[in-house]
Amino acid sequence: SQTIHQxxxxxxxxxxxxxxxxxxxxxxxxxxxxWYRQAAGRGLQLLxxxxxxxxxxxxxxxxxxxxxxxxxxFILSSKKLLLSDSGFYLCAWSEGPMRDYxxxxxxxxxxx
Amino acid sequence: TQLLEQSPQFxxxxxxxxLTVYCNSSSVFSSLQWYRQxxxxxxxxxxxxVTGGEVKKLKRLTFQFGDARKDSSLHITAAQPxxxxxxxxxxxxxxxxxxxxxxxxxxxxxx
Numbered sequence: 001s002q003t004i005h006q007x008x009x010x011x012x013x014x015x016x017x018x019x020x021x022x023x024x025x026x027x028x029x030x031x032x033x034x035w036y037r038q039a040a041g042r043g044l045q046l047l048x049x050x051x052x053x054x055x056x057x058x059x060x061x062x063x064x065x066x067x068x069x070x071x072x073x074f075i076l077s078s079k080k081l082l083l084s085d086s087g088f089y090l091c092a093w094s095e096g097p098m099r100d101y102x103x104x105x106x107x108x109x110x111x112x
Numbered sequence: 113t114q115l116l117e118q119s120p121q122f123x124x125x126x127x128x129x130x131l132t133v134y135c136n137s138s139s140v141f142s143s144l145q146w147y148r149q150x151x152x153x154x155x156x157x158x159x160x161x162v163t164g165g166e167v168k169k170l171k172r173l174t175f176q177f178g179d180a181r182k183d184s185s186l187h188i189t190a191a192q193p194x195x196x197x198x199x200x201x202x203x204x205x206x207x208x209x210x211x212x213x214x215x216x217x218x219x220x221x222x223x
Contacts, residue, residue, distance in 0.1 A: 049210050
């Protein structure tokens with residue numbers, strides 16, 4: 001069966017420090033991968049999605065970037081964090097366009 | 113820009129009551145999903161609807177996709193404390209790779 005792993009679960013980072021969040025999927029190949037950010041108790045904002053290795057689509061201009069170095073690995077990065085980068089970051093995968101999403105357990109990022 | 117507005121934003125009810133949550137947009141969607149999310153966890157998919165007017169039932173939950181595929185509703189019968197959580201709708205248009213999420217409805221069911 002397919003599983004999705006996301007880590008770390010929580011992270012506290014100072015302003016100006018770098019960021020690397022990792023997401024991996026097991027049990028499938030060539031998944032569509034997504035990074036979302038969620039404000040406290042609200043809806044999800046799509047940040048990046050990828051339909052294949054090295055293919056990244058950015059949805060909003062921001063202080064973040066994403067990379068997909070391997071088929072089932074999706075990384076969210078920042079060179080210098082801002083206070084406004086705080087939030088709950090969720091990784092998700094699907095088998096293809098408009099297929100069901102499976103979400104990871106999320107990373108709570110607090111920038112101080 | 114596609115927007116999905118959910119109402120109400122917050123809902124607090126007593127155990128045993130019925131409730132309906134709405135998801136509305138001016139855009140037409142080829143597929144619409146409902147998720148439930150617990151605090152500190154990722155959303156979990158409840159249902160996907162793809163046909164205008166479609167109705168799906170999941171135990172005490174009834175989901176309906178509007179005839180024009182611009183809106184959807186979630187009705188819960190005899191709510192239980194275990195139904196507490198954040199309910200999110202998400203829609204995808206034909207030819208896109210992504211779902212756009214609604215603003216969310218936070219439900220609290222009191223015992």
